[in-house]
Amino acid sequence: MSYHYDEKIDGALPSHDCAQILAELSALLPGCEILHEKEDLRPFECDGLSSYRATPMVVVLPETIEEVQALLAFASKRQVPIVARGAGTGLSGGALPLEKGILLVMARFKKIISIDAEACVARVQPGVRNLAISQAAAPFGLYYAPDPSSQIACSIGGNVAENSGGVHCLKYGLTVHNIQKLTIVTIDGELLTLGSDALDCPGFDLLALFTGSEGMLGVIVEVTVKLLTKPQSAKVLLASFDNVENAGRAVGEIIGAGIIPGGLEMMDNLAIRAAEDFIHAGYPVDAEAILLCELDGAEIDVLEDCERVEAILQAAGATDVRLSRDEEERQRFWAGRKNAFPAVGRISPDYYCMDGTIPRRELPRVLRSISELSAEYGLQVANVFHAGDGNMHPLILFDANTPGETERAEGIGARILELCVEVGGSITGEHGVGREKINQMCAQFNSDELSLFHAVKAAFDPAGLLNPGKNIPTLHRCAEFGSMHVHHGELTFPALERF
Amino acid sequence: MSYHYDEKIDGALPSHDCAQILAELSALLPGCEILHEKEDLRPFECDGLSSYRATPMVVVLPETIEEVQALLAFASKRQVPIVARGAGTGLSGGALPLEKGILLVMARFKKIISIDAEACVARVQPGVRNLAISQAAAPFGLYYAPDPSSQIACSIGGNVAENSGGVHCLKYGLTVHNIQKLTIVTIDGELLTLGSDALDCPGFDLLALFTGSEGMLGVIVEVTVKLLTKPQSAKVLLASFDNVENAGRAVGEIIGAGIIPGGLEMMDNLAIRAAEDFIHAGYPVDAEAILLCELDGAEIDVLEDCERVEAILQAAGATDVRLSRDEEERQRFWAGRKNAFPAVGRISPDYYCMDGTIPRRELPRVLRSISELSAEYGLQVANVFHAGDGNMHPLILFDANTPGETERAEGIGARILELCVEVGGSITGEHGVGREKINQMCAQFNSDELSLFHAVKAAFDPAGLLNPGKNIPTLHRCAEFGSMHVHHGELTFPALERF
Structure with missing residues (x-):
C-alpha cells in the first residue's frame, strides 16, 4: 500500500x-537534541494515521520552555x-511533518508539576x-475524566x-x-497564559479557542487539568440485541429517561466477534x-439506575441483559470495547x-443506511462507537491488494460522511480534521465560515507557519475540491482525495 | 449622584x-421600529449599571433576522x-449605548422556536x-441550568x-x-452558524469564543441551549457560623470531600440581616x-449527601445546621439569597x-482582608456570594451625598480587586468587563495578551464598530491608565476611573 504525500x-x-x-x-539550542539523519527521522514520518507519511527536514526535542520559545522565534x-x-x-x-519544515517533538516535557487535591487540579x-x-491523582481519590482509547500512550x-x-x-x-489553564508559546516565541486558576477569566475565551485548534495557533508548554472525585461505584450493563436499530433506539431512550451513563457504547456483530476472538471479554x-x-456514582444510586436502565433495555427489545458481577468483569467488558480497533485489524x-x-435520534436511520451501503459496495463495515454521544466509528474493511x-472503501467512506452531514452531524467527532479530512471541511463549512x-488563524500566526495544510482548508483548495467534485458528476464528499 | 460618561x-x-x-x-428598514426622540431614548440610556449613562443617537428594534443583517451591513x-x-x-x-452610535435592541426576538425533549435542547x-x-421545558421534565439572579428578566x-x-x-x-449552537450575524451582515447539533464540531471553537465576548464579535440571532433533566429531589442546608473564616473553610472542605452541591452560597451578617428584614427567609x-x-439528585442520594455535608459543617464549627423541611422552605431559603442585593439597597x-x-482555598484569607479593609476605610461591606465557585460579590455600602x-468606596473597591488578582483570581467572575472594568483589564493582562x-477582535470586526470601548482596552488606554497609576504614587487598581 502506498503512502500519501500531498505536494499541493x-x-x-x-x-x-x-x-x-x-x-x-x-548554535541556537546547544543543549537540545536535534535529529537530521535519515534513519533518525523515520520514527517521526507519521502519526496514528499511518497511511500519510512525510520525512521532516529536521526534528527538535527541546527540554525547557525557553528552548521552545527560542525555536518558535527562530521559525518565525x-x-x-x-x-x-x-x-x-x-x-x-x-502531527504529520512537512518535508520543508521543523518537527517540534514535545516528548521530553513529561513532568507532573503538582497535584492540588483541594482545588482538584493537576499542573x-x-x-x-x-x-x-x-x-498520579489516584492516591487523592481523584482522576482525569477524558479517556481516549489510546490513553495509555497519548499525551495531554x-x-x-x-x-x-x-468513553x-x-x-x-x-x-x-476538563481544562483549567494553558501556558502556550506563540509563533513569535512569547509565553502566554490562557484561562486562570479561578472559575472564569475575563476577555475572550482563548482557552476554549486553543483547545482543539490542532497546533495551528501556538504550542502548549503546560496544562492545568481539572480532576474529578472517583465515583464510589461503577457497574456495566451488557445488553444483547438481535437487531442493530433496536440497539440504536435504546440509546435515545436511556438518555431520554434523564439518565446520563458514565459511558454508553455500541458494537455490531462483526465488531463483537472480532473483539471476542481477540480479548475473550465474554461477549455474545x-x-x-x-x-x-x-453507571457510576454513589453505590445506592448506581443500583437504582441499573434497574431503570435494565427495564428500558428490555422494553427496547434486548434479548439478554447482564450486569457486571464485580470489578474484574467490568474491566473485562470494557477491554473488549477498548481493543475493538486492533481486533478488527486482525480480521482484515x-x-x-x-x-x-x-x-443521537438519527442512530437507527444511519445504522440502517450504513448496512445498505455495505451491501451496495460489497465491503464489510464494523460499527464500534460512542453511541451516547452520537459519535460513530464505522470501520470499513478492505484489502488494498485486491x-x-x-x-470502493473510499466511496463508501465518502457516502457515510455525507450521511453524517445530511442528518445534521459533522465530519469528525473526536479524531480531528488534521490532514485526513481537510477536503471534507469544504463540505462542512461555507466560505464565509x-x-x-x-482570520482567527491570522490573529495568532499571520505568516501561517504553524502546522500549515491541516485543519482549515484554503478557499483555493475548496474551490479546487469543489470543481473536482463537479467533474465527477455527482454531489459526493470523497472521504480521501487519494487513498 | 452624577453619571459617568467617558468622552475618551x-x-x-x-x-x-x-x-x-x-x-x-x-428607508432601509421600513417595517422596523426606529426611535430617535429624546424621551423615547431615555429608557435605553443605561443597563443594570445605572451609574454609567449615555443617550444613543438612534434606537432600532428589528423583528426579523433579515432586518438585523441589513442593519449591520448598513453600520458597516x-x-x-x-x-x-x-x-x-x-x-x-x-450594553451602555454610544452617543454617536446605533443601539440595536433585540427585545422583539422572544419566540421559543422549538423544544426537542429527546435531544434535550431548546431553540x-x-x-x-x-x-x-x-x-417552557418544565412539561418535559427538563430545565435550563444557568440561573443568574436576574433570571426573571434577563434574556438568553x-x-x-x-x-x-x-447559583x-x-x-x-x-x-x-450549556450552549449547543448559535446563529450570529457578523458586522458585514453575514449569517453564520457556530457549533452544531452534534456533540462536537470541527474547526476552531468559535462557539466558545463568541460566548462571553460582550457584543464585540457579532450579534446573536438564535440560540440552541442544552436542557437538563430536573433532579428528582433537592434540599438546602442552612448552616450558621459565629465566624466568617470558618464558613469560608467549610466551603473548601465540602468540595474537598468530593461533593459538588447544586449551589453553595455564603452571606455575612450584614447581608443576612438585610435579607431577613426584607424577605423573612428565616435566617439567623x-x-x-x-x-x-x-444538594440535588436522586432522593436517596440527596439524603445521604445531606448527612455527609452536615457532619462536615459541624466539624468546621457551624453553630447550627438546618435542613429545609419541604419545597416551600427550600424556596424561602433561596429567596433571601436571591434578593440580597435589593435588600442591601434598602439599608444604604x-x-x-x-x-x-x-x-476557593483563599476564601478565609480574602474574607479576613476584606473585613480589615472595611475597618480601615470606615465603610461597611456586605458579602453575598457564590462561595463554591470562589466568585465573590462584596457590596460596598456608602452615601454619595457624604x-x-x-x-473611599472607590478606594476599597480597588483594594479588593487588587487582592483578587494577587491571590491568583480575576477582576470579574460573571458580570463581565463591560465599560466598568475596562481599566482593570490592564492589570489582569499584559500587553502581549x-x-x-x-487581533481576535479584528478577525471578526476589523473596523471596530461592534460595541467599541467595552471589554478589551486599547494598549493606549492601558498606557494612560498605567501612568495615572504611577502618578498616584502607589500600585493600586482604581476600581473605577471616575465614580
Missing part, C-alpha cells in the same frame, strides 16, 4: 537550505514552517500521558490540541470541559449488536476508521 | 449626521458604531428570558454575550457549557455568616457591587 501543501512552502538551518539551530524569523507533535497517536494526521507538562495523570498536550474525547465524555465532557457472539452501559488486511457525529477495493477561521 | 471613547468615534442616518435607516458600510442590547440587566455596562430567539426557557442572548453564571453553575457549568440574624448548600443610600473570583465617601485579544 508542501510544494507551496518556501524552501530552505537544510544544512544552514541545522547549523543555526545547533527565518519563516520556516513548524509542526508540533505529542505522542503521535492522533488518527487524522494532525502537568504537555508530554505527560493521559493515563499517568489519573494514576495532544489531547488538548485535538480536543480528544473518549466517559458523554457524562464528563470533552477535553475542553451471536448478537447483532451489544450496548455497554456504565486493511481497515479505514471513520469518525463522524450525528444527532484491485478496486481501495476505491472558512474565512472567519482564516 | 465616544470622542474618538466618527460623527455622523443624525438626521441623515435616520432617513437612511427608515456607513462606519457607524453599533451596540446590541438584550434585556439591559447586565451589571458592567456592556430560542435571543430575547427570550432565561426563566421562560425553563418554564445577553446571558450568552456575558457568559452569565448563577447552579458550580455543578452545572457556566453559560458556555445573629450569625456572623451563613452557608446555603443545596448607595452600594457598589464588586465581582471578583479567587481560588463628601469623600464615593472616593491584550494584543492577541485585539
